[in-house]
Amino acid sequence: MxxxxxxxxxxxxxxxxxxxxxxxxxxxxxxxxxxxxxxxxxxxxxxxxxxxxxxxxxxxxxxxxxxxxxxxxxxxxxxxxxxxxxxxxxxxxxxxxxxxxxxxxxxxxxxxxxxxxxxxxxxxxxxxxxxQDYSSFLVVKTNGYAPVKLDDICGHTVGAMAGSAELETLKTGATKCSGTAPTVSAFPSVSNAILALNSGRIEGVLINRGGAQEAIHLDAGLDASGEIGGGPxxxxxxxxxxxxxxxxxxxxxxxxxxxxxxxxxxxxxxxxxxxxxxxxxxxxxxxxxxxxxx
CATH class of the missing domain: 3.40.190.10 (Periplasmic binding protein-like II)
Known part of the structure; x- marks a missing residue:
C-alpha cells in the first residue's frame, strides 16, 4: 500500500x-x-x-x-x-x-x-x-530490485537526502560503475525521497538504518536491503x-x-x-x- x-x-x-x-x-x-x-x-x-x-x-x-x-x-x-x-x-x-x-x-x-x-x-x-549507524537501501517489495552492495546501483535510479553521507556514498558509487551509470537524485527530506520511491520516480533510497526501519513500520510495501557503510x-x-x-x-x-x-x-x-x-x-x-x- x-x-x-x-x-x-x-x-x-x-x-x-x-x-x-x-x-x-x-x-x-x-x-x-x-x-x-x-x-x-x-x-x-x-x-x-x-x-x-x-x-x-x-x-x-x-x-x-x-x-x-x-x-x-x-x-x-x-x-x-x-x-x-x-x-x-x-x-x-x-x-x-x-x-x-x-x-x-x-x-x-x-x-x-x-x-x-x-x-x-x-x-x-x-x-x-x-x-553508531549504517545505511540500507529502502525499496518497494514488489519491484524486484533489492541492492545489497554499492555496485548494485549501476544502471538504476536511486536517491538520498541532500547533504547526507548517503548521497555522497551514492555519488562515489556512481563513479565506479564500469557499465551504465546510475541516476542519483537529491531530495530535501527523507519524506520526499520516499514519495519519489512510491511514485516510481526512483528505485531505491539510501537511508540510515533507523529511518528505514521506521519507514517500513509505516508502509508494509517497503523493505530494506543491504548494509552500506557504517561507523560512529x-x-x-x-x-x-x-x-x-x-x-x-x-x-x-x-x-x-x-x-x-x-x-x-x-x-x-x-x-x-x-x-x-x-x-x-x-x-x-x-x-x-x-x-x-x-
Missing part, C-alpha cells in the same frame, strides 16, 4: 503513540546539572545561560514534529545535554544541509544530525561521536575561540549521560539502542577520521 504525505504523517502520529505507550518513559526533568562538567564550558556560554542547538529535520526516530512538539532521539539528547550543563536548550529544527553552514555562520553552538566524521567535514567543524556518528560543534572548552564539556556531558544510564533510557525510548556508543570521542581539525565501510 502506498501513502500520500498527509497519510504518512497521520500514521506516524498513531504509530508513535502506540509504540511508545509500552516503553517506560524516564522523565528528563530528573536529569540534574553536573557541576564538574558544566564548569568545563567557556565563560561566554556560561554567562549566556543557553546552548544554541540545531536539530536537522531527518524524521523518525531521530527528529520529528508531533503537533507542535519536537520529538526523537536527537531532541531528547539535546535537552538532556543542556540539563547536564545547566543551560537552557535553544533548539532550532533545520534542514540537514543547513547544519554545518549554520555553525560556520555562528547561528548555533552545536548541531545534531548523526554526522559521519570525514576529512572534508573536519575542515569546517569539530565533532563529538555519540552514536557525531554531534558537530562550531569551530571558534570557544571550541576546545565546548568540546570538552560536550564529551563530559555525553559520558555523564552514558554512565548514569540516562543515555540508554533515551535510546530505548526512541528504538535506537542498536546504535549505542560506549563513550564519546572528540575529533578536531588535526584528527584522523574514523574508518567507515563506505
Amino acid at each position: 502506498k501513502f500520500n504525505r498527509r497519510e504518512l504523517m497521520r500514521i506516524a502520529v498513531a504509530a508513535a503513540t502506540s509504540a511508545l505507550s509500552a516503553i517506560p518513559v524516564h522523565a528528563q526533568e530528573n536529569i540534574a546539572k553536573a557541576d564538574a562538567v558544566a564548569a568545563m564550558l567557556p565563560k561566554a556560554i556560561q554567562d549566556a545561560g543557553a546552548l544554541r542547538i540545531a536539530v536537522p529535520d531527518v524524521g523518525k526516530p531521530l527528529a520529528y514534529k508531533e503537533g507542535s512538539t519536537l520529538k526523537g532521539m536527537d531532541a531528547d539528547l539535546a535537552k538532556a545535554v543542556a540539563k547536564v550543563l545547566g543551560l537552557k536548550a535553544e533548539i532550532s529544527l533545520i534542514p540537514f544541509s543547513a547544519a554545518l553552514t549554520g555553525l560556520q555562520a555562528n547561528k548555533f553552538d552545536i548541531s545534531f544530525g548523526e554526522f559521519y566524521v570525514t576529512a572534508e567535514r573536519l575542515k569546517v567543524a569539530d565533532f563529538v561521536t555519540i552514536w 556518528t557525531a554531534v558537530a560543534a562550531a569551530r571558534n575561540e570557544n571550541s576546545e572548552k565546548i568540546l570538552a564539556a560536550l564529551k563530559g556531558a555525553f559520558d555523564h549521560l552514558i554512565e548514569s544510564g540516562e543515555y540508554k533510557n533515551i535510546l530505548e525510548k526512541n528504538d535506537t539502542a542498536y546504535g549505542a556508543a560506549k563513550k564519546a570521542e572528540i575529533y578536531t581539525q588535526n584528527s584522523t577520521p574514523p574508518k567507515y565501510g563506505f
Whole structure:
C-alpha cells in the first residue's frame, strides 16, 4: 500500500503513540546539572545561560514534529545535554544541509544530525561521536530490485537526502560503475525521497538504518536491503575561540549521560539502542577520521 504525505504523517502520529505507550518513559526533568562538567564550558556560554542547538529535520526516530512538539532521539539528547550543563536548550529544527553552514555562520553552538566524521567535514567543524549507524537501501517489495552492495546501483535510479553521507556514498558509487551509470537524485527530506520511491520516480533510497526501519513500520510495501557503510556518528560543534572548552564539556556531558544510564533510557525510548556508543570521542581539525565501510 502506498501513502500520500498527509497519510504518512497521520500514521506516524498513531504509530508513535502506540509504540511508545509500552516503553517506560524516564522523565528528563530528573536529569540534574553536573557541576564538574558544566564548569568545563567557556565563560561566554556560561554567562549566556543557553546552548544554541540545531536539530536537522531527518524524521523518525531521530527528529520529528508531533503537533507542535519536537520529538526523537536527537531532541531528547539535546535537552538532556543542556540539563547536564545547566543551560537552557535553544533548539532550532533545520534542514540537514543547513547544519554545518549554520555553525560556520555562528547561528548555533552545536548541531545534531548523526554526522559521519570525514576529512572534508573536519575542515569546517569539530565533532563529538555519540552514536553508531549504517545505511540500507529502502525499496518497494514488489519491484524486484533489492541492492545489497554499492555496485548494485549501476544502471538504476536511486536517491538520498541532500547533504547526507548517503548521497555522497551514492555519488562515489556512481563513479565506479564500469557499465551504465546510475541516476542519483537529491531530495530535501527523507519524506520526499520516499514519495519519489512510491511514485516510481526512483528505485531505491539510501537511508540510515533507523529511518528505514521506521519507514517500513509505516508502509508494509517497503523493505530494506543491504548494509552500506557504517561507523560512529557525531554531534558537530562550531569551530571558534570557544571550541576546545565546548568540546570538552560536550564529551563530559555525553559520558555523564552514558554512565548514569540516562543515555540508554533515551535510546530505548526512541528504538535506537542498536546504535549505542560506549563513550564519546572528540575529533578536531588535526584528527584522523574514523574508518567507515563506505
